[in-house]
Amino acid sequence: MKKLTGIAATVLAAGMAVTLAGCGGCGGCSGCNSNTKNNALTNSNWFTGTGFKGIQPFFIVDDNHPEYTKEVITYNVTFDNSKAYNKSYSVDYKDGEFKTSFYATSYDWNAGNIPEKYKTEKTEILYCYETELTISVQYKKGDNATKWFDDSVKTKCYFRAAAYSLQPVYSWREVKSTSPKNYTADKLENAYETLNCTYENYYNYDCTEVTSSTIEDDKKTDEKVYGKLHKRDNTVFDNSSLYIAVRSMKLSSNFTQYIDLFSDVSGGVSTCKIYGSEDGIEEKELLKISEALAAENVNLYSFPTDEEGNRKNEGIATVAVKIENAGGQFTGTAHTAWYAAVQNVNNNTARATMLKMSVPLSYELGTLNYSLKEVESTIWNG
Numbered sequence: 001m002k003k004l005t006g007i008a009a010t011v012l013a014a015g016m017a018v019t020l021a022g023c024g025g026c027g028g029c030s031g032c033n034s035n036t037k038n039n040a041l042t043n044s045n046w047f048t049g050t051g052f053k054g055i056q057p058f059f060i061v062d063d064n065h066p067e068y069t070k071e072v073i074t075y076n077v078t079f080d081n082s083k084a085y086n087k088s089y090s091v092d093y094k095d096g097e098f099k100t101s102f103y104a105t106s107y108d109w110n111a112g113n114i115p116e117k118y119k120t121e122k123t124e125i126l127y128c129y130e131t132e133l134t135i136s137v138q139y140k141k142g143d144n145a146t147k148w149f150d151d152s153v154k155t156k157c158y159f160r161a162a163a164y165s166l167q168p169v170y171s172w173r174e175v176k177s178t179s180p181k182n183y184t185a186d187k188l189e190n191a192y193e194t195l196n197c198t199y200e201n202y203y204n205y206d207c208t209e210v211t212s213s214t215i216e217d218d219k220k221t222d223e224k225v226y227g228k229l230h231k232r233d234n235t236v237f238d239n240s241s242l243y244i245a246v247r248s249m250k251l252s253s254n255f256t257q258y259i260d261l262f263s264d265v266s267g268g269v270s271t272c273k274i275y276g277s278e279d280g281i282e283e284k285e286l287l288k289i290s291e292a293l294a295a296e297n298v299n300l301y302s303f304p305t306d307e308e309g310n311r312k313n314e315g316i317a318t319v320a321v322k323i324e325n326a327g328g329q330f331t332g333t334a335h336t337a338w339y340a341a342v343q344n345v346n347n348n349t350a351r352a353t354m355l356k357m358s359v360p361l362s363y364e365l366g367t368l369n370y371s372l373k374e375v376e377s378t379i380w381n382g
Contacts, residue, residue: 040235040257042162042248043345045352046071046102046379050345053163055125058380059104070103072376073353077135077368084366088184089141089191091365094148096135098370100354102244102379103128107158107169115211118204126158126169129244135368137178141188149178149194157240166245167207168238173199173264183363199264201238206230212264226268232260234271239263242323247339247352251319252276258326270325277320281338281356286315289355289372293340298375300340300350316350317341335359351379 043050047059058068077096084090109122133153139146157171177195185191198215209227213220229236237245239261249257255276262269281289293301293316303311319341324334336358340350357370 038234038258040165040245040259041250042165042235042245043250044162045248045342045348046244047351048346048348050342050348050352053161055104055127055161059127060125061103061105068380069377070101071351071379072099072101073372074099074374074376075357075370076373077133077370079366080369081366083360083364085364086183089139089188091180091361092138092140093368094136094138096133096368098131098133100243101128101130105158109205113200113202115202118202118211120205122205124160126160127166127241127244128156128158129241130154130156131240139178139180139188139191141185141191144188146188146192151177153177155240157238159238159241159244162248165235166237166241166248168201168203168210168236168241168262169207170203171199171201171238171240171264173240175199175265180361180363180365201262201264203229203238207236210262212262212267214264224267226262229262229269232269234258234260236260236262236269239265243337243354243357246274246321246323246337247354249274250342251321251339251352253278253319255321273322273324273326275322277322277336279320279336279338281315281318283315285356285371286318287313290315292372292374293350293353295375298378300353300375300378302349316355317343318355333360333362 044052047056060068061070062068075098077098079093079096081090104125105128107124107126109118109120131154135151136148137151138148154174155172158169160167160169175195175197178192179195181191181193196217199212201210201212203210208230209225210229211223211225214222237259242261245259249255253276255274257274259272259274260269261272290301290303292298294303301316304314305311317340318338320336320338322334322336337354338356340353340355342348342352353372355372359368359370361368
């Protein structure tokens, strides 16, 4: 099986690359996480009242309640080569878009392709988080350049409520990518490789193990079982729910939390460090994001006004965190995520919405920046 690099491994960081993994808490089991030494405290920061640890009925997609809407957000994805130090070859990206969808739905433990050993006569309400990245990439070496390749990464995952540490149940990832192959290349053709992989991961009900399968070029190439998830030192999350997991935490500039992530891409569980940062969002960009949050029928932000009622151009309060793999070959390669700050846990207007991500690419090829463009729909607020 090919190892994912470049856009397939680092861009994945956005709920998709430093490729973390995990499951924590207890989803109805008795003490299944009792050996965890460093539990991550998770809150429902996407609700106006963050203290409710369950899943609100209005978050559940229901044909009988069309007013119960998903949270759907679109981000522009742009390429910054100002810190591209690779002297062997270069990349360029264009037409990037990242779309997320967050809601709750029913999950049948006796359905479809669930491994027989995991099936049970149970149905439960779970969170569902879906993402889709589309972007075009071109490789250059000297005076030679490739055509523009159309890359995409899609993910979908199910996980439990904050009361159960967002414990993972299922995840799926489809990667169609033309990815950097090595730090150096003797010729243009050796600078990249084409990947066409699908990953599917089923956790057992107690979240003590996960069965992970890989389909490469439409052929099943691998299936592995990873056990003892409940024996990990940190709370475990699935890599595909990473950015919701971070969103659920009590973030601040002095925040630090270690978590364990199951990653289908890297094939296993690795430890990740999440820590606060003083980094801000440039004023012009922040105002543009704030405009999108303040749009009619969104109402996740209201610009303050002066004594005469005139709008002040003050952007939304933010909090930034760094996310990096705490072990292995990618140690020290951190990316940054910005969220709307939770300023009132009982009136959380901005819902800790993810505002921006900055993701360094492998092999010092530059950085991809994800910036909130539009909130297409938001969580119904009762």
